Amino acid sequence: MKNWKELVVLLIGIVMVVLVKKGEAAIGVNWGTLSQHRLSATTVVDLLKQNKISKVKLFDADPEVLNGLRGTHIQVMVGIPNEFLSIISSSIPAADSWVHHNLSAYVSTNPSVDIRYVAVGNEPFLSSYSGQFQSYVVPALLNLQQSLVKSNLASTVKLVVPCNADAYESSLPSQGAFRSDLTQIITQLVSFLNSNAAPFVVNIYPFLSLYGNSDFPQDYAFFAGTNHPVIDGPNVYYNAFDGNYDTLVAALSRIGYAQMPIVIGEVGWPTDGAIGANLTAARAFNQGLINHVLSNKGTPLRPGVPPLDIYLFGLLDEDSKSTLPGNFERHWGIFSFDGQAKYQLNLALGSGSLKNAKDVSYLPSRWCIANPSKDLSSVSNHFKLACSVADCTTLNYGGSCNGIGVKGNISFAFNSYYQMQKQNVRSCDFDGLGVVTFLDPSVGECRFLVGVTNSTTSSSHGFSGKWMIIWTLIFSGSIVILL
Numbered sequence: 001m002k003n004w005k006e007l008v009v010l011l012i013g014i015v016m017v018v019l020v021k022k023g024e025a026a027i028g029v030n031w032g033t034l035s036q037h038r039l040s041a042t043t044v045v046d047l048l049k050q051n052k053i054s055k056v057k058l059f060d061a062d063p064e065v066l067n068g069l070r071g072t073h074i075q076v077m078v079g080i081p082n083e084f085l086s087i088i089s090s091s092i093p094a095a096d097s098w099v100h101h102n103l104s105a106y107v108s109t110n111p112s113v114d115i116r117y118v119a120v121g122n123e124p125f126l127s128s129y130s131g132q133f134q135s136y137v138v139p140a141l142l143n144l145q146q147s148l149v150k151s152n153l154a155s156t157v158k159l160v161v162p163c164n165a166d167a168y169e170s171s172l173p174s175q176g177a178f179r180s181d182l183t184q185i186i187t188q189l190v191s192f193l194n195s196n197a198a199p200f201v202v203n204i205y206p207f208l209s210l211y212g213n214s215d216f217p218q219d220y221a222f223f224a225g226t227n228h229p230v231i232d233g234p235n236v237y238y239n240a241f242d243g244n245y246d247t248l249v250a251a252l253s254r255i256g257y258a259q260m261p262i263v264i265g266e267v268g269w270p271t272d273g274a275i276g277a278n279l280t281a282a283r284a285f286n287q288g289l290i291n292h293v294l295s296n297k298g299t300p301l302r303p304g305v306p307p308l309d310i311y312l313f314g315l316l317d318e319d320s321k322s323t324l325p326g327n328f329e330r331h332w333g334i335f336s337f338d339g340q341a342k343y344q345l346n347l348a349l350g351s352g353s354l355k356n357a358k359d360v361s362y363l364p365s366r367w368c369i370a371n372p373s374k375d376l377s378s379v380s381n382h383f384k385l386a387c388s389v390a391d392c393t394t395l396n397y398g399g400s401c402n403g404i405g406v407k408g409n410i411s412f413a414f415n416s417y418y419q420m421q422k423q424n425v426r427s428c429d430f431d432g433l434g435v436v437t438f439l440d441p442s443v444g445e446c447r448f449l450v451g452v453t454n455s456t457t458s459s460s461h462g463f464s465g466k467w468m469i470i471w472t473l474i475f476s477g478s479i480v481i482l483l
């Protein structure tokens, strides 16, 4: 009898280990859509599947994206932009409507979208927002939770709040504390999360620490060991990620939630637009991070307990993101805007190295450049205008196109604008200073892009291409021979 009991205990133990193992850190990605060259949702969803990525975090509830995720078994976190927090916090009908149109419409219809989380706001506590969103967060959560209950979704969908790392601070991890202006709100937030068994979501960016502070030891940002470990009593920190993470753990403990599960909502490294933003560094950081987290070593304050999930930032480059934080903002993708892997990375999800997007339909191989035979002394207004709407971030100091000279600069700006205008002929005019070329003007690492069309099927593109050839033949009089 005793042995029998022991066997049961053992079996329960095994089952629990299996369950816990299943819940161990999983790698997901952030799928942002602030791009002038958006791939179709079908193409991106296929890219996710090819790479066996089964968790995505979105920043809104875009119908095209969510419809693309129907029936895929990809677990989704949808987002509510900060601008919506005010109305949702003050109006129950607004919260109900958001849940109805942006959640039930996908979760409770067939084929459904596997939405697990709603991110209520995005970094609403960022100090640069000067507090304009923070008072709405908890009231919005309470209204939305009631809406979830009414829609029968409270057991499947959890509310979370992706938090910027500047919500807490300290010189040593063990001294971590939330900003004093946030202590009360964060305590209410964490209590809410705790009562709904939801995790604390935080965005951690060692790149920004390095970018913002010339004294920051570079090797401490990566995972290959450092000459500048942080000694915190008995604990030694060899990388900024662990140090930051444990600062949060200490801050949570200080308000009474030492066991709060943590999800990394965003983490990554950009590849362009700043010194220190390059392919080698991005690969080293992301691969180091993945290996480190999946080793399940945890951190000194949470040994053996890695974060629940980690969402890399990001899936694709987004050339419409604000450059206020820096030109690197448009270059966080592990894939370029058109779904091509920028560097090799093993996501440890079983697909080996990164697989490129398939069937991407590009605009024709044409570029707009500065007309070499024209005097370009009067071009500066065109340059400014083009770069004010199209992306020229790689031209700046630290960017991959920074060394291409004055004429190169102008050509780059013209092309960026021309591709953004879907190669409309008139968009390469620039008062006669622009000219279309069929030779790729890219120089070295500096890539002059060709835009993509986001028609869902590449075959329709091929079809129109065929018709164009026939029309050309008709106009050149060779139709008779062809027929």
Ligand SMILES: *[C@@H]1O[C@H](CO)[C@@H](O)[C@H](O)[C@H]1NC(C)=O
Residues within 6 Å of the ligand: 059, 060, 061, 062, 079, 080, 081, 097, 098, 099, 101, 102
């Ligand atoms: C759904 O969310 C989007 C933003 O993500 C918003 O524009 C739209 O108004 C929302 N729908 C409702 C019904 O609130």
Ligand SMILES: *[C@@H]1O[C@H](CO)[C@@H](O)[C@H](O)[C@H]1NC(C)=O
Residues within 6 Å of the ligand: 218, 275, 276, 277, 278, 280, 281
């Ligand atoms: C890439 O960035 C890292 C730091 O982030 C720097 O150490 C390295 O020199 C850079 N490599 C190149 C080729 O610029």
Ligand SMILES: *[C@@H]1O[C@H](CO)[C@@H](O)[C@H](O)[C@H]1NC(C)=O
Residues within 6 Å of the ligand: 395, 396, 397, 402, 404, 405, 406, 409
């Ligand atoms: C090219 O443009 C960038 C961005 O405006 C500027 O920083 C750089 O100095 C320019 N290069 C030349 C040679 O004018």
Ligand SMILES: *[C@@H]1O[C@H](CO)[C@@H](O)[C@H](O)[C@H]1NC(C)=O
Residues within 6 Å of the ligand: 036, 037, 038, 064, 422, 452, 453, 454, 455
């Ligand atoms: C691509 O998709 C977006 C969003 O669905 C849409 O606004 C845009 O007009 C589409 N077309 C092109 C060519 O980008």
